Structures are given as C-alpha cells and as structure tokens.
Amino acid sequence: MINRLISLIRKEFIQIVRDPRALAITFLMPVMMLILLGYAATNDVRNIALAVLDQDQSPASRALIAAYRAADYFQLAYVVSSEEEMRQLIDNNSARAGLIIPPDYSEQVNSGRSAQVAFVLDGSDPTVANTALSAAILIGQSQSTRIVTQRLERLGMSRAALSPIDVRTQVWYNPGMVSAYYMIPALIGQILQFLTTLLTATSIVRERERGTIEQLIVTPLRPWELVLGKLAPYVIISFIDMLEVLIAGTILFRVPINGSLILLLTMSALFLVTTLGIGLLISTVANTQQEAMLTTMLTLLPSIFLSGFFFPLAAMPVWLRAISYLIPLRYFLIIARGIILKGVGIASLWSEIVALIIFAVLVMSAAASRFRKSLD
Amino acid sequence: MTETLIRVSGITKNFGVVRALAGVSLWVKEGEIYGLVGPDGAGKTTLIRLICGALRLQAGRISLCGFDVADETERAREQIGYLAQRSAVYEDLTVLENLKFFAEVRGLPKEEWAERCRWLLEFVGLAEFTGRRAGQLSGGMKQKLALAVALIHRPRVLLLDEPTTGVDPLTRLDFWRLIIRLVRGEKLTVLLSTPYMDEAARCTRVGFLHKGHLICEGTPRELRSRLAGRILELIGEPASLLIDLSRADRQVEDVQRFGNSLHLRVQEGQAEMVIRRLNEAIRKAGGRVHRLQLVEPLLEDVFIVLSEG
Numbered sequence: 001m002i003n004r005l006i007s008l009i010r011k012e013f014i015q016i017v018r019d020p021r022a023l024a025i026t027f028l029m030p031v032m033m034l035i036l037l038g039y040a041a042t043n044d045v046r047n048i049a050l051a052v053l054d055q056d057q058s059p060a061s062r063a064l065i066a067a068y069r070a071a072d073y074f075q076l077a078y079v080v081s082s083e084e085e086m087r088q089l090i091d092n093n094s095a096r097a098g099l100i101i102p103p104d105y106s107e108q109v110n111s112g113r114s115a116q117v118a119f120v121l122d123g124s125d126p127t128v129a130n131t132a133l134s135a136a137i138l139i140g141q142s143q144s145t146r147i148v149t150q151r152l153e154r155l156g157m158s159r160a161a162l163s164p165i166d167v168r169t170q171v172w173y174n175p176g177m178v179s180a181y182y183m184i185p186a187l188i189g190q191i192l193q194f195l196t197t198l199l200t201a202t203s204i205v206r207e208r209e210r211g212t213i214e215q216l217i218v219t220p221l222r223p224w225e226l227v228l229g230k231l232a233p234y235v236i237i238s239f240i241d242m243l244e245v246l247i248a249g250t251i252l253f254r255v256p257i258n259g260s261l262i263l264l265l266t267m268s269a270l271f272l273v274t275t276l277g278i279g280l281l282i283s284t285v286a287n288t289q290q291e292a293m294l295t296t297m298l299t300l301l302p303s304i305f306l307s308g309f310f311f312p313l314a315a316m317p318v319w320l321r322a323i324s325y326l327i328p329l330r331y332f333l334i335i336a337r338g339i340i341l342k343g344v345g346i347a348s349l350w351s352e353i354v355a356l357i358i359f360a361v362l363v364m365s366a367a368a369s370r371f372r373k374s375l376d
Numbered sequence: 377m378t379e380t381l382i383r384v385s386g387i388t389k390n391f392g393v394v395r396a397l398a399g400v401s402l403w404v405k406e407g408e409i410y411g412l413v414g415p416d417g418a419g420k421t422t423l424i425r426l427i428c429g430a431l432r433l434q435a436g437r438i439s440l441c442g443f444d445v446a447d448e449t450e451r452a453r454e455q456i457g458y459l460a461q462r463s464a465v466y467e468d469l470t471v472l473e474n475l476k477f478f479a480e481v482r483g484l485p486k487e488e489w490a491e492r493c494r495w496l497l498e499f500v501g502l503a504e505f506t507g508r509r510a511g512q513l514s515g516g517m518k519q520k521l522a523l524a525v526a527l528i529h530r531p532r533v534l535l536l537d538e539p540t541t542g543v544d545p546l547t548r549l550d551f552w553r554l555i556i557r558l559v560r561g562e563k564l565t566v567l568l569s570t571p572y573m574d575e576a577a578r579c580t581r582v583g584f585l586h587k588g589h590l591i592c593e594g595t596p597r598e599l600r601s602r603l604a605g606r607i608l609e610l611i612g613e614p615a616s617l618l619i620d621l622s623r624a625d626r627q628v629e630d631v632q633r634f635g636n637s638l639h640l641r642v643q644e645g646q647a648e649m650v651i652r653r654l655n656e657a658i659r660k661a662g663g664r665v666h667r668l669q670l671v672e673p674l675l676e677d678v679f680i681v682l683s684e685g
Contacts, residue, residue: 007480011469018468211462215525217430218458219481220450375430 258343
C-alpha cells in the first residue's frame with residue numbers, strides 16, 4: 001500500500017523534473033513576486049521632489065528650507081526664481097510639491113507676527129499627496145515651535161513650561177513602518193494559496209485530459225491513495241517555495257521573524273490543507289488544464305483583495321468585510337503577520353487558528369466527497 | 377467445463393437524460409474472444425468502462441471471475457487488463473518507466489515485474505526502445521506499449537476498446553497476432569469493441585449493440601447464416617445502371633457496393649426470381665452481367681440489416 005503511494009509520488013516527480021521550464025517558473029515566481037512586491041508595491045513615500053521659491057533670501061528663510069531638507073520626505077530638487085517656473089516643473093511632473101517663501105518672511109518672523117508660507121501640492125497621486133501634505137504641515141509646525149521657543153527662552157522662560165503636553169509616539173512591531181515587512185508574510189500566504197491550488201488542480205486534470213486517468217482508475221489504487229500521491233509532491237514544492245520566500249525576505253529586506261518558526265510552519269501546513277482542498281475541488285469541476293487555470297484565477301482574485309493583502313480590511317465597507325470572513329487567506333495573513341512581525345503565539349491567534357481548522361475540514365471533506373475514482 | 381469469466385446481467389446506464397445502455401446482458405467464457413460491434417454511439421465504450429469499473433453502474437450486476445464489480449471492485453480489477461481507446465500511457469515517461477509504474481501501482485514485487493517486463497517488451501516488439509519516451513513512439517508502438525501495460529499483472533481478462541482504430545493495417549494484423557497468441561498461450565479471455573467487420577469475423581462470438589440494446593449475439597458463422605440465401609453478388613457494367621435497376625426491383629431490400637461488386641439483399645425465398653428478372657432487365661437496358669449469383673453473406677451484410685433496426 002505504502003509502496004503504491006511511493007511509486008505514484010515518484011512518477012509525479014519524474015514528470016515534474018521532465019518539464020524543466022514549468023519547474024523553473026515554479027521556483028522563480030515566488031522570488032520574482034517578492035522582489036516586485038517588496039520594492040514596487042510599497043506605500044512608503046520618500047524623497048518627494050520639491051521646488052523652492054525663496055523670495056526672502058535671509059537666514060530665517062534658509063533655516064526653514066533646511067528644516068524641509070532635513071526630513072527625508074522631501075528632496076530639494078529645484079530652486080526656482082518665479083512662480084511660473086514652479087508651475088511648469090509641477091505640470092511636467094519634475095516636481096511634486098513647491099514651497100513659496102514670501103519676500104517679507106524674515107521681517108514678519110523677527111517682528112513676532114505670523115509669517116505666511118505657501119506650500120503647493122500635486123494631488124494627482126493621493127498617496128504621495130497625503131504624505132507630502134502631513135509632512136509639510138508637521139515640518140512647518142515644528143519650525144514655528146522652534147522659533148517661539150527660542151524667542152521665549154530669550155525672555156527667560158524654562159523649556160518645560162513651554163510645552164505642557166509632550167506626545168511621545170512609540171511604534172511597536174514594525175517601528176520603521178517598512179511596507180516590505182507587511183508584504184512578506186502576506187506573500188507567503190499568497191504563494192501557498194496560488195501555487196498549491198494551481199499545481200494540484202492542473203496535475204489531476206492533466207491525467208484526465210490525456211486519458212491516463214482511465215488506466216489509473218482500473219488499478220487497485222484507492223481513491224485516497226490517488227489523491228495523496230498526486231498532492232504530496234506539490235505540498236513539498238509549496239513548502240520549498242515558502243522557505244525560499246522566508247529566506248529571501250530575511251536576506252533582501254531584513255524581515256525579522258519575531259515569533260516561532262515552528263508555529264509558522266505548522267500554521268502554513270494547516271493553511272495548505274485548505275488550498276490543496278480548493279485545488280482538488282477545482283479538479284473535479286474542470287475538464288481541461290485551461291479551465292483549471294482560469295478557475296484558480298477566479299478563486300485567487302477575491303482572496304487577494306478581500307484578505308487584507310494590500311488593502312486594510314478596516315477600510316472596507318461593512319458588507320465587503322462580512323464577505324472577507326469567508327476567505328481563508330484572511331485568517332492566515334493575520335496569523336503569519338502576527339508570528340513574523342509581532343512575535344505572538346497561539347494565545348493571541350487561537351480564534352484565527354480555529355477558523356482555519358474549520359475551513360480545512362470543510363473544504364477537504366467537500367473535495368473528498370466530490371472526488372471519485374471514476375469517469376462519471 | 378469452462379468457466380464464465382465475464383457475467384453482465386441487465387445493466388443500465390444513463391448520462392443525464394441520455395440512455396447509453398438499456399438492460400444489457402452478456403456472458404463471456406474462458407478463452408473466448410468476444411467482439412462488440414455496433415454503430416458509433418451504440419454504447420460500446422460505456423459497456424467496457426462499466427465492466428472495468430471506470431463508470432458506476434445504475435442498475436444490474438457485473439461480475440468478473442466471480443467478483444462483483446460494484447462490491448468487490450478492487451478484487452475484480454485485479455483480474456482485468458484494460459486498454460482504452462486513447463492509448464493511455466505517460467508520454468513524458470520512458471517505455472520502461474511506464475511499465476514499472478503500473479507494475480508497482482498494481483503491487484507487483486520487483487522480482488516479479490522485472491522478468492515480466494522483459495518478456496512483455498520482447499512480446500510486443502519494444503525491447504529495443506525501453507529508454508525511449510512514450511511520447512516519441514509511433515501510434516502503433518504506443519498502442520503496443522499500452523497493451524504491455526494492460527498485461528503487466530497477468531490478468532485473466534483483457535478488455536480492449538477499439539484497440540486498432542487509427543492504426544495502420546500492418547500494425548493491426550500484428551496486434552491481432554499478439555491477441556491470438558495471448559489467448560492461446562496465456563489462456564486469456566478477451567472482450568473487445570471494434571468498428572471493423574474483418575476483426576469481428578476473427579472473434580469467437582460477436583454481440584451487436586444498437587442504441588444501448590444488445591440486439592443479437594452469436595458466432596460469426598451463426599450471424600452470417602441469418603442472411604443465408606438472401607445475398608446476391610452482382611458484377612457487371614455500367615455500374616450506375618446496375619445500381620438503378622437493382623434499386624428499382626421491389627424484392628431487393630438493399631444495395632451495397634463492395635469494391636467492384638454489388639451486394640443485393642433480397643426478400644426471403646425470392647433469390648431465384650430476382651436473378652432471373654434482373655438479368656433480363658439489365659440486358660434489355662443495354663448493360664452486361666458478368667456474375668449474378670447467391671453468395672455467402674458477409675458480417676457487413678448482417679451489420680447493415682441490424683443497423684437498420
């Protein structure tokens with residue numbers, strides 16, 4: 001019995017190895033996605049090109065510009081001499097923001113009045129604009145606080161009396177708020193889901209498409225042996241892919257794995273049961289490999305958009321959030337991010353773990369009841 | 377006494393609303409070659425798939441060597457070798473890997489299958505090609521590999537679904553030589569479906585399937601004798617005139633062309649009359665008759681009558 005299983009698995013591996021192109025894609029795709037998502041799909045806005053029109057040309061105006069340059073949100077890209085010139089730079093996308101310092105800036109500041117500084121923004125990309133806006137306001141405020149403080153200190157007041165509230169922010173878990181840290185656990189989930197579903201569905205459908213399933217059916221292989229023998233190789237490949245992403249993530253993006261690696265692997269295995277089940281279910285519906293591929297895509301898209309992969313669940317409308325509870329990937333992402341970023345254990349994740357177990361049992365039993373060793 | 381190895385009783389199979397088989401029963405005894413014939417869509421493939429358990433039965437019983445296919449599926453399957461219409465071998469595996477895989481999946485120990493493989497490859501003529509990928513074999517060779525795969529576990533019953541369709545005539549002959557050697561040498565019992573009447577003529581017994589019913593059964597001789605005294609062979613010229621005049625005769629039921637001769641099927645007991653009448657009519661119309669006489673019916677003639685229902 002065990003021998004039958006081993007020979008089925010061995011046959012599957014021979015077939016996998018004999019298709020080197022597919023094999024290469026299987027192993028290259030995760031790293032490619034990691035690099036793309038890690039570097040490109042980032043919300044961290046840095047180095048916004050800034051054009052500066054300094055009409056004052058005083059030590060005070062230079063101090064303000066220096067404050068903007070000091071924060072790495074902005075990069076002083078152009079010093080212009082007219083508003084017209086600034087408009088052109090923003091129009092042709094050379095600059096995304098502009099700072100206009102009026103001619104009477106130092107005079108106003110030194111005389112204790114409020115000086116008006118204009119900040120111009122290109123709002124076409126809301127993510128960039130939002131970041132630039134809040135950064136510009138913050139920098140301006142802190143510069144004005146500094147000026148007030150200096151002024152009052154000169155009058156002999158103590159520093160502590162000047163700021164009654166001092167908010168000290170502390171970011172836990174991902175202190176640098178690096179997007180890649182957030183992406184990599186998600187990518188592990190996505191790879192586990194996409195690859196296993198696709199590979200299992202197509203490998204079973206291929207037997208049907210080429211007619212070899214008839215020959216397998218008349219052998220004494222039991223249905224569960226057939227399923228296990230077909231799935232096992234792809235479980236192994238998916239696990240290798242997962243480790244690949246973990247290792248590449250730690251090396252390329254220095255993602256810290258704060259929690260237990262064993263727990264992470266166990267939870268991945270649990271999630272795999274669900275995705276294998278989905279693949280198996282698809283194989284019972286699809287007649288050709290192409291159908292299997294398209295159906296896999298169909299299950300993948302809602303998983304990515306409704307699992308909190310890119311878009312925070314908290315920002316979704318209530319009805320959409322309700323649907324997200326039906327997406328197994330949602331629970332796995334919470335678990336994976338919890339383990340990798342927060343370093344938390346079973347105690348904090350038990351409700352998600354229970355949800356995943358329920359999904360695994362439901363999907364697998366649905367697949368097993370539909371999968372028959374017959375051509376019907 | 378010879379044992380009955382395949383026992384099909386009253387089986388029915390529907391695909392949705394389409395009735396594929398309606399109450400078919402047949403028995404195949406040890407050492408027989410049973411041929412299933414019938415037009416496309418008659419249910420031949422469905423019947424064979426039901427016997428090997430690849431499709432589920434809706435009504436009736438099938439037993440193979442005494443094992444019920446529905447209840448003792450795996451025991452029943454141990455008794456059969458099955459060759460599907462499309463040669464189902466793994467194209468990305470080599471000839472030997474294919475045999476090895478199916479041997480192991482069948483649970484044969486290595487000592488046993490290694491020897492068996494060598495013998496089978498020699499037998500089907502693929503001994504030189506053990507390392508070649510199955511995808512690079514010709515159609516006929518692929519079919520022979522599939523035959524070897526079906527025989528790897530020394531089955532007592534061999535089920536073949538149109539094994540020679542799409543294979544060149546020489547390979548077809550070759551294939552039949554193998555089957556006959558198997559029946560004699562390995563005491564194999566064979567059930568096969570075929571669209572070719574010359575192949576049906578080689579079978580011990582033939583069953584005719586039509587629209588899901590087994591409408592008649594018998595040895596090729598018995599089947600042919602059903603039309604004894606009713607088939608005339610007509611050779612002459614011009615061909616179109618012969619056909620027109622034959623069709624015009626009210627006692628001629630059917631006219632078929634076989635090469636350069638025509639086969640006329642006449643009503644029971646009317647052969648002499650038709651011969652006399654046609655000879656005269658053709659001469660009057662300016663045609664020539666080289667031969668017009670009663671002949672032994674061919675299985676084709678029987679097939680045509682049966683297909684007309």
